[in-house]
Amino acid sequence: MKKMVFILALSTIFASCQRSSREVWEDTKTCGRYVNRGVKSLAGRHQDGQLAYIKHPDDSFLYLTEGDDSDISFEEVESNSFSTKEISSQNFVTPTNELAAIFSNIHFDTDSYVIKGEENLTAIRKIVSYLSSHPLCIVTIEGHTDERGPAAYNLALGARRANAIKTFLLERGVSPDQLQSISYGKENPCVEGHNEISWRENRRGQFKVLHSS
């Protein structure tokens, strides 16, 4: 038995060495999610199950939600839904002068949409403060990715980033009427290089503003 475990451990170490640290981390995350799911199923909570229809408050579509840990609630859908008519992005401008210092880009880690780091949080605080004191200012949040991922998937990831920022602002009291989001994926890089510095700059949430009268 000990021999078997030793051989298995040795072969696993060799197999793991073939992978990059990023791949090992991705697999660890996947394993973690499966373990979490297994523990929940022991308690009678099955992932991806128990789906039920609820009606979306704006009445434009029907929502099919899960009964698992994602816990989409009627209220959450309502708070995240757009209540304003969308305004064409052509009316929005890139912030300049003092506005540029407020609406600075939010940067993300690779394949991530988590807003973290003091620099990002400071930027968010400034934006929340400005939008709270300027209720007629409307902002388009653009979600961008770096050039490395697949183009189609990056369009979805860009939307994820834009919505992560939007949710962050909503949770801090910004009115949903002041926010809209667009995903550009990797289509509009702000830096043209093909290195880590350029990729970091391009993985961003960017703001365009409109002061309505």
Next chain:
Amino acid sequence: MRLLFFLILPFSLFAETIHVPLEAHLSYRKTYVRCEQKELKNLLCLDLNRNGFCRVVDSEKEAELLIEVSVDKEFIFSATDLTNPKKLQLRQPLQTDVKKQLHQCADKLSLELFGKTGISSKKILCTSRTAQKHAVVCWDSSGSKKTLWTQNSLLVTPKFLPHSALFFVVSYTEGAPKICLSSILEPSMRRVTYLEGNQLMPTITQKLNRIAFICDASGREDLYIQDFSPANGVQNKALCLFSKKNCTQASPTFHPDGEKIALVSNKDGSARIYLLDIEKLRSTGNFTLLTKKNRENTSPDWSPDGSKILYSAMTSGTRQIWMIDLDTHEEIQLTFDHGHKENPVWGINSFHFIYNRCLQTHAELYMMNLREKKPIKLSGDEDARFPTWEQ
């Protein structure tokens, strides 16, 4: 000991494997083409060499298949199997577009002799970008192209409606990306759905009665389906079919019966392809993982015969095209050369497929078939991304 075993077991399951392309020893039908018009002859030779079964030869003596084309008052296409007294002859009135007529005959020949519907007469749509302009470009099998639509804002992920000249394309004209309907015959665009937010990656059933797309109207990038007809557009309300906190869904593709969807989700970590049964999801919510071999699996496309799914997967640092055989659940690597490959799309015969290869400045369009597994470049130096093939 047991703890150690359970700790290391998950890692061993995801261990990398090395894939080596098999040496291909294929037989071809040696084909000689007799045609007085040089341009037509070259075009036909191209079609025959790309069908996966023929090789055009210079000498009639070594030929096993003789093809004669005569274009005078009548269009006459005849194919004679010299090893077996069998003859296929097509006589048609001469049409204004003789090249199209020739492609159609090459397609019929492929079906009659090799059992695979030909792809020569089928159009390919791609999007293209230059410094300031974005365009939808229509390609034919000989490599000639025609720009259908140009605009200043972004255009992505066109998708042909099966058995139709209509196609969906995602346009950024209004700011956020919206799904529009257009036609290769008439340059106009009309919006398909009126949901708010970003709408991306539309796809449609073979029966043309239902569309699926990704939309963030709720604040998440969810999978939606909606009833549809080409004449009247969307009907009834859109249904959000799958939503999950902190994960991203992308690139849905329908099974030919329209009851199942394969799509990309990163719900378990790296993006992988999942199978979702629409009817079962309503009752039990089952969501099956399809691709287990690789990470970063994207852009699935279900074959018209329903037996295979193409997708792009990160393979030893390069995104390659893979296929999952749904009968055996085997994942098979199809491309091996350098350069990231994305957006694979099946042809009507579930045998040929196209994809784009990404370079730093632009993307190139390639075609391949399952028999030869040899990439054929279709585009020149221009950008050709997000291909879709007429069905």
